[in-house]
Amino acid sequence: MGSVTFFLLATALVVSALTVVVHPNPVKSAMALVATLFLLAVEFVFLGAHMIAALQVIVYAGAIMVLFLFVIMLLNLSDEEAEARRRGRALFRIGAWIGGGVLAAELAALFLRVPFPAPAAPPAGYGGAESVATALFVDYALPFELTSILLLIAVIGTVVLAQRRAS
Amino acid sequence: MWADAAIAAVKSLVMLLLALNLTVLLLWVERKGSALIQDRIGANRANIFGGILPFNLGIVNTLIADPIKMFTKEDVIPAGADKLLHFFGPFLAVFPVLVTFAAVPFGDVLVIGGREINLQVAELNVGILYVLAMSGLSVYGVVLGGWATNSRWSLLGAIRGSAQMISYEIAMGLGLIGAILVFGTLDLQAIARAQGATIWGVIPAWGIIYQPLGFLIFLVAGIAETKRVPFDLPEGESELTSGYFTEYSGSKQATYMMSDFAEIVVVSALATTLFFGAWQVPYLARDGFHFPGGFALALPQVVVVVMQVASFVLKVLILCCFQILVRWSLPRYRYDQLMDLGWKTLLPLALANVLITAIVIVLAG
Known part of the structure; x- marks a missing residue:
């Protein structure tokens, strides 16, 4: 099922x-x-x-x-x-087909050789509000805050660039 | 297992009928309400049986004749339209709105033969986020519908609509965070149960008492999400004919209209659940009334459940009527005013609300 x-x-x-x-x-x-x-x-x-x-x-x-x-x-x-x-762009196309084909063949070979064990059950509370919040605000609080500063810089940068274009 | 499946099916059916009937009823409330507000008679003509009936059948006109007319009209697809997306547009608009009702609890538990039935279609522990996620998807109906018809009016309406819906979604989500902080859960049924408590044994502990500003922000953003006057710029009939659904006719146009009305019901249902005690009747517990002062009145369980469901429907209807009142009372915003309201008024207010609520909760322990 x-x-x-x-x-x-x-x-x-x-x-x-x-x-x-x-x-x-x-x-x-x-x-x-x-x-x-x-x-x-x-x-x-x-x-x-x-x-x-x-x-x-x-x-x-x-x-x-x-x-x-x-x-x-x-x-x-x-x-x-x-x-x-x-x-x-015929050349690009041929290259893409060859690259993709090789990758597909490799993947197919991998699927045939490597046994896939049954996946373990996810841990209790996996992906729930508590576990996501704990990961974000406790375990990785500093990287999380740094990321938000990075995004803020990007937003300010966009505004500055847009203003320059207008004037 | 079959019993569980049957119960789930009946619950879904009840909620779907509730939502659809409220939506259709709102059509009549809108016609009749606008007539009252504008001092007209309005929606009173239905020439059934050749007019031999002594009373007027305005309600029949709106509830039966109108839909029949809409759904039997010719479906015009303009030349140059993208046929596939033109077909899917109305569905993408109405489907996300209707599925949000799954997370809204419409009563406490009903006990039948020792089996406890939770009166909520989908018991999600992230109920609020589910509702926000689904209502966020309804923007695709507007965007694709407007783009697919290959009309300038529609495209302008679609672009206005998507910008407006994204802007107000942020204020809407932030407005709800205060309530989530107060109740400490994302589960709508748990929030509904928490509102059964009383403050000092007298005042029902409804969300609006803790979060008046949060409610105001949510309601304004919610009305903006329904894209109706005073926020009807995506439609803007005086400048864009009909905005994103200009090129739709018959049943597809009716579906777009229905999605707007269903959204009114969603906003009302969510506001009821979070701020007006959901299905709670003041002082009514599972075994009957417990008034402050020690007076108690025992009631059979079925009566309690019926009262709870009725209370939920009544509250939703009152909020729906309020939204229709707003729609017929206020003039339309200008586009820059609309964006200013969303980004420069509602967003800072919502952030301040979150900050103050968090500080109060930490200080109060």
């Missing part, structure tokens, strides 16, 4: 992730990425990590991807432009 739902989810996840890469339309590609992030959150729910699942949807699917879409729409990229840009 558990593994059936897992493989159904995993298949959907892989399909939507592939759609992100191969779809020619940037808006649909972005929407496929939203679906991927959402399905990943569902995967976290099955692990019992409700907090991480909620954060995944709020931060990535609900906020960051909306900004992605916002920018794509403002730039108004169409299929044709993207197609034109892709043309004349």
